Amino acid sequence: xxxxxxxxxxxxxxxxxxxxxxxxxxxxxxxxxxxxxxxxxxxxxxxxxxxxxxxxxxxxxxxxxxxxxxxxxxxxxxxxxxxxxxxxxxxxxxxxxxxxxxxxxxxxxxxxxxxxxxxxxxxxxxxxxxxxxxxxxxxxxxxxxxxxxxxxxxxxxxxxxxxxxxxxxxxxxxxxxxxxxxxxxxxxxxxxxxxxxxxxxxxxxxxxxxxxxxxxxxxxxxxxxxxxxxxxxxxxxxxxxxxxxxxxxxxxxxxxxxxxxxxxxxxxxxxxxxxxxxxxxxxxxxxxxxxxxxxxxxxxxxxxxxxxxxxxxxxxxxxxxxxxxxxxxxxxxxxxxxxxxxxxxxxxxxxxxxxxxxxxxxxxxxxx
Amino acid sequence: xxxxxxxxxxxxxxxxxxxxxxxxxxxxxxxxxxxxxxxxxxxxxxxxxxxxxxxxxxxxxxxxxxxxxxxxxxxxxxxxxxxxxxxxxxxxxxxxxxxxxxxxxxxxxxxxxxxxxxxxxxxxxxxxxxxxxxxxxxxxxxxxxxxxxxxxxxxxxxxxxxxxxxxxxxxxxxxxxxxxxxxxxxxxxxxxxxxxxxxxxxxxxxxxxxxxxxxxxxxxxxxxxxxxxxxxxxxxxxxxxxxxxxxxxxxxxxxxxxxxxxxxxxxxxxxxxxxxxxxxxxxxxxxxxxxxxxxxxxxxxxxxxxxxxxxxxxxxxxxxxxxxxx
Ligand SMILES: Cc1ncc(C[n+]2csc(CCOP(=O)(O)OP(=O)(O)O)c2C)c(N)n1
Numbered sequence: 001x002x003x004x005x006x007x008x009x010x011x012x013x014x015x016x017x018x019x020x021x022x023x024x025x026x027x028x029x030x031x032x033x034x035x036x037x038x039x040x041x042x043x044x045x046x047x048x049x050x051x052x053x054x055x056x057x058x059x060x061x062x063x064x065x066x067x068x069x070x071x072x073x074x075x076x077x078x079x080x081x082x083x084x085x086x087x088x089x090x091x092x093x094x095x096x097x098x099x100x101x102x103x104x105x106x107x108x109x110x111x112x113x114x115x116x117x118x119x120x121x122x123x124x125x126x127x128x129x130x131x132x133x134x135x136x137x138x139x140x141x142x143x144x145x146x147x148x149x150x151x152x153x154x155x156x157x158x159x160x161x162x163x164x165x166x167x168x169x170x171x172x173x174x175x176x177x178x179x180x181x182x183x184x185x186x187x188x189x190x191x192x193x194x195x196x197x198x199x200x201x202x203x204x205x206x207x208x209x210x211x212x213x214x215x216x217x218x219x220x221x222x223x224x225x226x227x228x229x230x231x232x233x234x235x236x237x238x239x240x241x242x243x244x245x246x247x248x249x250x251x252x253x254x255x256x257x258x259x260x261x262x263x264x265x266x267x268x269x270x271x272x273x274x275x276x277x278x279x280x281x282x283x284x285x286x287x288x289x290x291x292x293x294x295x296x297x298x299x300x301x302x303x304x305x306x307x308x309x310x311x312x313x314x315x316x317x318x319x320x321x322x323x324x325x326x327x328x329x330x331x332x333x334x335x336x337x338x339x340x341x342x343x344x345x346x347x348x349x350x351x352x353x354x355x356x357x358x359x360x361x362x363x364x365x366x367x368x
Numbered sequence: 369x370x371x372x373x374x375x376x377x378x379x380x381x382x383x384x385x386x387x388x389x390x391x392x393x394x395x396x397x398x399x400x401x402x403x404x405x406x407x408x409x410x411x412x413x414x415x416x417x418x419x420x421x422x423x424x425x426x427x428x429x430x431x432x433x434x435x436x437x438x439x440x441x442x443x444x445x446x447x448x449x450x451x452x453x454x455x456x457x458x459x460x461x462x463x464x465x466x467x468x469x470x471x472x473x474x475x476x477x478x479x480x481x482x483x484x485x486x487x488x489x490x491x492x493x494x495x496x497x498x499x500x501x502x503x504x505x506x507x508x509x510x511x512x513x514x515x516x517x518x519x520x521x522x523x524x525x526x527x528x529x530x531x532x533x534x535x536x537x538x539x540x541x542x543x544x545x546x547x548x549x550x551x552x553x554x555x556x557x558x559x560x561x562x563x564x565x566x567x568x569x570x571x572x573x574x575x576x577x578x579x580x581x582x583x584x585x586x587x588x589x590x591x592x593x594x595x596x597x598x599x600x601x602x603x604x605x606x607x608x609x610x611x612x613x614x615x616x617x618x619x620x621x622x623x624x625x626x627x628x629x630x631x632x633x634x635x636x637x638x639x640x641x642x643x644x645x646x647x648x649x650x651x652x653x654x655x656x657x658x659x660x661x662x663x664x665x666x667x668x669x670x671x672x673x674x675x676x677x678x679x680x681x682x683x684x685x686x687x688x689x690x691x692x693x694x
Contacts, residue, residue, distance in 0.1 A: 062492055062671055091494070113492055113671025131495045132454065133426055166425035167457070196402035197423045269401050329676040333666045348634075348664040355683075 006213070009206040010221045012253045015228040018281055020290025027232040032297045038079065038227050039292055042071040042285050043303075044310040045095035048104060049258070051314050052111065056262045060322070064111040065091045069225075069257030072284030073189045075099050076230030077159070077252065080238050086143040086156035087126035088136035092189065093159045100126060104317035109324060115332045116324070125154075134160060134167035137186060141173050144182035144247070155183040155241040163194025165208055174215040174249060183241035186249045187234065189224060191256040192278075196269035208251035217247045224252030225284035228291070255282065330356070372552040375545040377519035378408050378484075381526040382446060384556040386416045389444060392530060394421045396431055396448030396484075405450060406486060406545055428454050432461025435481040436469065444480045444530055452487035452539060453496030455504075466535040467510035481536075482529045488541035488580055489631060489678050492671040498542070499668040500579075500632035505537050506609045506641055512536045512561055513609040517582040519550040521606060524559025532561060541580040564612035566619065570599030573688055574619040574626040576642055578605040581629045581679060588684035600688060608638045616642065617650045624655040627691045629684050634662040656694045661687035 015024035049068045055061040067074065074096035081087065081100065089097055094107045101124050110117035110129065118128045125143075130136035140158035147154040164170055165188060177184045188208050192199050205211065212219025218240065222233040230252055237248035255278035259266045280286075292298035334341060334349040341349065372380065385392045394409055394416075400423040403410030413421040424431050428449055435445040449455055455462070462483060469479040489498040505513045514529055514536055516522035522540070529536035567582060568589055577585040582604045589600040601619050605612065620626055626646060630639040639660040646658050661684050663677045 063494055113494075113674075115670040115672070117670075131497075132457075163426035166427045166430070168427065168429055194397070194426050195405065196398045196400075197426070201423055202425050263405070268403070327670070327673050329669075329673045332673055333664065333669055333677060337666050344635075345665060348666075352664060 006205075006210055010209055012221045012223040013229050013233055014223040014226050015232060016226045016287055016291050018287055020287055020292075020294050022291070024229060025232070027228065027235060029235070030228065030231065032295060035228070035288070035292065035295075036297055038075050038231075039285075039288050039298070040306050040310075041075045041095075041099050042227065042288060043306050044313065045071045045075065045098065046285055047307065047310045048098070048107075048314050049095070051318065052108065053258065053262065055108070055318065056111075061108060061111045062113050063261050063263055065094075065261045066258035067092055067095050067256070069255045069278065069284065070189055070191055071095050072227035072288065073224035073230055073252040073254045076227040077187050077234040077250070079231050080234035081157060082154070083123070084125060085154050085238075086140065086147070087124070088140040088143070088156065088158045089126070089129050090133070090136065090160050090164070091129040091131055092161060093129060096159065097126065097129065100124060102126070104314065105320040105324065108317060108321035112321065114324065115327050134164040134169035136160070137164065137173035138169050138176070140184050140186070141177045141180070141182060144177065144184035144241070145180055148180075148182050153242060155185055155238055157185040157187060159187050159189070161194060162188060162190040162192070162199045162202055162208060163197065164188070165211065166202055174212070174217065174247070177247040178215045178217045181246040183244070184247040185234070185237045185241055186247065188249065188251045189254055190251050191254050193256060193260070193269070195260045195264060198269075209249060212249040217249060219249045219251070221251045221253065224254030225282050225287060227284060227288050254284070369551045370554055371549045372519045372523075373546045373549055374516070374519045374522045374540065375406055375408055377523035377552050378526055378540065379410055379412070380552070380554070381523040381530075381556075382409060382412060383415070385446075385527060385530045386412060386420060388556065391442060392420070392444045392446060393438060394446045394448070395424050395434070397424060397426055397450045399423060399448050404448065406542070408484070408540075409448070428457035429461055432458035432466065432483070435483070436461060436466050436479060439466075439479045439481050440469070440477050446482045446484060446530060449483055449485040451493075451497045452485040452501055453499050455485065455501055459504075462511065462535070462537070463505070463508045467508050470534065471510060478533050479535045480533045482526070482538050483535070484526075484538045484540065486540045486542045486545070488543055489668065489674050490543045490580070492674065493542070494671075498674065500630070502537070502539055502608060503632050503637035506638050508609070510534065511609065512607060513539065514561060514607050515539045515541070515579040516606060517541075517544065517579055517604050518548065519552050521559050521565075521604075523552055524557050525561065525606060527556055528558040528561050531558070536561070539579070543580050559606070562607045562610055562612060564603050564605045564607070564615040566601060566615065567604045568600065568602040570601035571622055572598045572625070573600045573692060574603060574616070574623045575600050575629060575684070575688065576603045576605060576616060576626060577629040578608055578638070579631060581631050584679055584681055585629050585684055587681040588688060591681060591685050592688055598692065611638075611642055611645060613645045613649055616646060617653075620646065620650045621653050624653055625691050626654070626658045627684070627687045628658065628660045629679055629687070630660060630662045631678060632662065633665050633668075634660065635665045637662065656691060659687050659691045659694075
């Protein structure tokens with residue numbers, strides 16, 4: 001009897017070793033200037049993340065999901081997309097979303113529970129970060145199908161974590177995408193944990209990438225803290241999709257350095273020694289800096305200028321987020337339920353407005 | 369006796385039942401080492417081992433289906449859905465499978481599963497965490513829906529739910545987790561399922577509520593007594609499927625007027641069912657229409673405006689005043 005099993009652990013594709021030396025094939029399209037722009041974005045993202053955590057501690061921001069440690073995975077992958085491509089992110093993809101064009105204040109409004117955080121700029125084909133784990137992966141398949149149907153040169157991408165790969169939605173998405181051979185790219189940031197659950201308890205396979213095999217699509221496993229490798233892997237996946245080659249599953253092996261969200265205490269489940277290795281020796285920003293240094297494209301003065309520039313942008317974003325007009329409750333509640341309000345809903349809205357006019361005391365809507 | 373918050377009372381109930389019955393299992397996302405995102409299962413894995421208290425992969429349908437399979441084999445799973453907004457992922461396993469197991473096997477098998485889940489507004493959570501979705505299960509034959517309003521009831525009701533032989537959806541309002549402490553016996557005790565409780569006596573008006581809205585209703589009732597000397601009777605339903613219509617009717621026979629308060633949006637929810645049953649059982653005792661105080665029929669709002677949406681004591685008070693005059 002022939003049986004089918006898979007024990008092999010595919011090594012993660014690497015271009016930069018943790019000391020910044022080049023150990024893999026350099027992507028053709030990547031010159032020093034682009035590389036420096038990745039670095040500046042990663043520095044900006046890290047500063048933004050730290051600022052957001054401080055704002056939360058000061059009671060100026062609601063629940064926030066930090067991404068520190070995942071900057072290379074996010075900037076490297078989003079850098080391979082065109083602005084016209086479709087993007088279906090999760091709440092974790094704030095660095096990538098900002099790189100793609102989301103104004104940083106929108107990311108803050110999202111954590112402030114402001115409805116306008118849902119208004120992603122109209123020139124971007126990007127949805128707000130999905131909270132429901134894995135649901136967006138299927139949406140990318142639908143969007144990719146649409147791109148294919150219309151003969152467009154666009155791809156649809158979905159971003160999600162290692163935990164998401166346990167959901168039925170993930171498996172359905174990969175299967176649909178494979179069967180329909182749509183231009184979809186599935187980008188999984190395997191950051192080792194789904195809240196407290198380690199990836200080794202999430203799945204019995206040694207990798208996420210190998211799951212692609214079962215669906216008949218290509219899988220790539222890449223060192224997620226190596227921005228060059230991530231960029232190369234994502235470029236390959238995007239190019240395949242654009243050329244009609246079908247979907248790809250990319251697994252970026254990375255690490256969440258902070259808590260799951262501001263409501264989480266990672267000391268309960270993390271190994272301090274493993275943690276230290278990821279935070280220090282394997283940090284993605286450090287790695288890129290060492291690479292730039294080797295190429296003579298980094299110095300202290302430039303670093304200080306980039307940090308200053310980042311902090312100024314962040315301060316301006318915080319200022320805009322904090323002076324952002326308060327939501328118009330009636331419009332937010334009632335304005336976006338149906339294309340046209342039903343008569344019942346219109347009556348409820350009228351009752352709501354009357355209550356507001358009377359100072360909130362008429363007991364709407366029970367009393368009307 | 370000890371002073372306990374609701375989360376402590378729930379943890380205590382799980383602890384006692386795991387200790388009492390080897391068939392009780394506790395599982396879900398992050399319930400093991402992490403002790404649950406609200407610490408409802410804190411310390412239980414250390415005490416009872418990872419065979420009985422364990423993390424599952426991240427898949428609610430998986431959690432629900434696993435629970436049904438274990439129940440078929442005689443276990444009593446207490447499965448946690450991390451937030452009730454994610455019940456949609458496990459809708460089939462609850463409403464399509466667990467609830468019908470007894471029926472489709474002619475009672476050869478039954479399904480003693482408890483689905484525990486936090487829900488409820490007013491604590492500024494992200495999307496899909498706060499929605500009151502209990503109404504979906506008020507329309508589901510074969511499941512019970514239990515919603516405690518305080519630590520004492522939470523413990524006694526959860527123990528009853530675990531010992532019950534049918535599926536129970538046990539919903540824990542996040543706002544109540546740590547907002548109050550109460551004397552709670554340290555030993556196991558039960559509070560009966562399917563029974564409402566009169567939590568404030570009054571002769572002029574009946575107010576029916578459950579979960580966090582019990583406290584909103586009680587505040588409104590005090591206000592009404594202080595301002596007008598009118599005494600409202602407040603009923604805490606505790607179980608909303610099935611509804612304890614006898615307790616409601618007994619109260620209405622005395623007061624002749626009623627208001628139902630619900631945190632869920634308005635249409636076709638528990639309040640609608642309660643009012644329908646009052647019409648069926650007590651219409652001749654009523655002196656006016658039974659009113660509901662609810663949010664509008666809109667999507668659960670973004671955190672910044674949730675307080676504009678949820679019924680407040682003022683809104684309940686206005687509803688009560690109206691019920692007294694129509
Ligand atoms: C359907 C669903 N179930 C549960 C949750 C609660 N929850 C939020 S994040 C999370 C872990 C997600 O882990 P992973 O997919 O690895 O992404 P990461 O947060 O690590 O980026 C869980 C269980 C949710 N948001 N949606």
